[in-house]
Amino acid sequence: MSKIARELRNYYSIVADLATEAEVWSSKPAWLEFAPNNVCNLRCIMCAQADGVPVEVMKTEDAVKLLDEILPDMTVWTPSALSEPMLANIRMVVQKCREHEVYLNMYSNATLLNGAKFRDMADRIHKLWISFDSPRKEVLEMLRARADFDQVVANMKEVIAAATELKVPLGFVAVLVKDNVEHLHELVDFLADLGAVESRSDLRIQPMLDNAERCRDQNVFAAFSEAEIVACIDRACDRARERGLIFHVDMDDPYRRNVVTQAPMVREISPEILSIMLDEVRERFPHFCSMATNYVKIEPNGEVYPCCRGPRELLMGNVNEQPMQEIWNGEKYREFRRRMNAKDYPEVCRTCDVLVANPCFKKEWAQRPAGVRES
Numbered sequence: 560m561s562k563i564a565r566e567l568r569n570y571y572s573i574v575a576d577l578a579t580e581a582e583v584w585s586s587k588p589a590w591l592e593f594a595p596n597n598v599c600n601l602r603c604i605m606c607a608q609a610d611g612v613p614v615e616v617m618k619t620e621d622a623v624k625l626l627d628e629i630l631p632d633m634t635v636w637t638p639s640a641l642s643e644p645m646l647a648n649i650r651m652v653v654q655k656c657r658e659h660e661v662y663l664n665m666y667s668n669a670t671l672l673n674g675a676k677f678r679d680m681a682d683r684i685h686k687l688w689i690s691f692d693s694p695r696k697e698v699l700e701m702l703r704a705r706a707d708f709d710q711v712v713a714n715m716k717e718v719i720a721a722a723t724e725l726k727v728p729l730g731f732v733a734v735l736v737k738d739n740v741e742h743l744h745e746l747v748d749f750l751a752d753l754g755a756v757e758s759r760s761d762l763r764i765q766p767m768l769d770n771a772e773r774c775r776d777q778n779v780f781a782a783f784s785e786a787e788i789v790a791c792i793d794r795a796c797d798r799a800r801e802r803g804l805i806f807h808v809d810m811d812d813p814y815r816r817n818v819v820t821q822a823p824m825v826r827e828i829s830p831e832i833l834s835i836m837l838d839e840v841r842e843r844f845p846h847f848c849s850m851a852t853n854y855v856k857i858e859p860n861g862e863v864y865p866c867c868r869g870p871r872e873l874l875m876g877n878v879n880e881q882p883m884q885e886i887w888n889g890e891k892y893r894e895f896r897r898r899m900n901a902k903d904y905p906e907v908c909r910t911c912d913v914l915v916a917n918p919c920f921k922k923e924w925a926q927r928p929a930g931v932r933e934s
Contacts, residue, residue: 562820566589566634566829574840577847582894583877583893584888590853590855591634592855594638594640595622595648596640596642598646601643602705606641615859617644618924623651630658634661634662635833636656636663636799642671644667646671653683655775657683662683662828663685663828665684665687666689666690666732667690668703668706669715670692672718674714674718675818677718678721681725685830686729687729690732690734690740691711691824692736692744693742695742700743712753715771719754723758729790732763733746733763734765734931735765735766737777737779740779743791745800747795747799756804759822760823763808764792764795765809776795787815803821805821805823807819835875837852840852847896848899851866851895862877863877864910866913868911879888
């Protein structure tokens with residue numbers, strides 16, 4: 560069976576497992592988050608790395624064995640573990656992607672990734688996301704401690720040029736904090752000047768999570784009123800329309816915005832089919848977390864989680880102790896699925912936007928009796 564046929568059959572199986580409210584699934588995970596180590600060269604203040612996390616490294620032979628077990632059914636791979644993927648044995652990562660016809664959805668701080676390195680792996684990139692929060696040197700270097708602003712910008716120029724030429728999707732992610740909210744419109748202009756419009760890249764603004772002690776004084780909601788934040792966002796939206804940059808604010812109302820000035824760059828490859836399938840899942844089965852239907856996160860220490868947040872209470876097992884296939888349909892996963900189908904959500908899920916920000920979830924939940932909603 561070809562790779563694409565196997566992936567399509569798996570997508571059909573995901574829908575069937577959801578429709579039958581099965582606890583033992585015939586489908587397999589399609590999206591992997593895993594890096595063989597959690598090494599990062601920066602100490603971004605909004606990341607747990609800023610508080611100091613123990614270095615974890617999976618032996619190369621163990622990582623290769625794991626990947627050869629699970630990648631045949633995977634579509635997308637995010638090589639991350641609170642880390643910079645360029646430091647996570649990226650040559651092995653790209654080699655395994657080629658062997659198993661898997662594509663990378665990759666996040667980088669652009670300190671080590673230049674145009675030449677990007678070109679070397681471009682055939683396996685579904686989309687590259689560059690973390691870049693401010694066009695102001697002092698702000699970026701404060702937020703992304705240990706970063707060299709000038710080197711990052713030089714690398715970004717090369718990557719944007721290569722992505723434009725090779726037609727590889729590229730995006731930029733900025734975390735909204737106290738020190739950059741008033742300059743969002745400048746960020747739009749800065750990226751547009753670098754070539755982000757020609758590359759049909761998008762800029763996404765995300766809320767800061769309290770993942771580290773050092774970021775607490777950067778809480779934008781404590782420093783500015785709702786009206787002030789909205790005004791800054793709307794000013795950035797106006798600039799995005801004027802410059803032609805695709806711009807999204809991935810936050811709850813009244814802050815959520817979507818400015819689509821042109822069609823984004825899209826590769827006509829299997830991850831796009833997966834994205835369509837996930838949109839269908841979010842609409843047809845809003846009670847079940849769409850990420851948990853296909854995503855699996857494996858830490859360098861072997862721990863397995865059903866989502867990118869990886870909360871301890873959702874630890875499903877450890878690949879150093881049993882094969883992933885056994886964990887996927889093991890007791891903890893079966894109980895997790897039972898609770899999802901019963902709408903008896905773990906506490907951590909009740910506050911997660913992947914589940915509760917889904918408009919279809921909000922509609923379904925609002926129609927349930929009040930006593931049920933509070934259970």
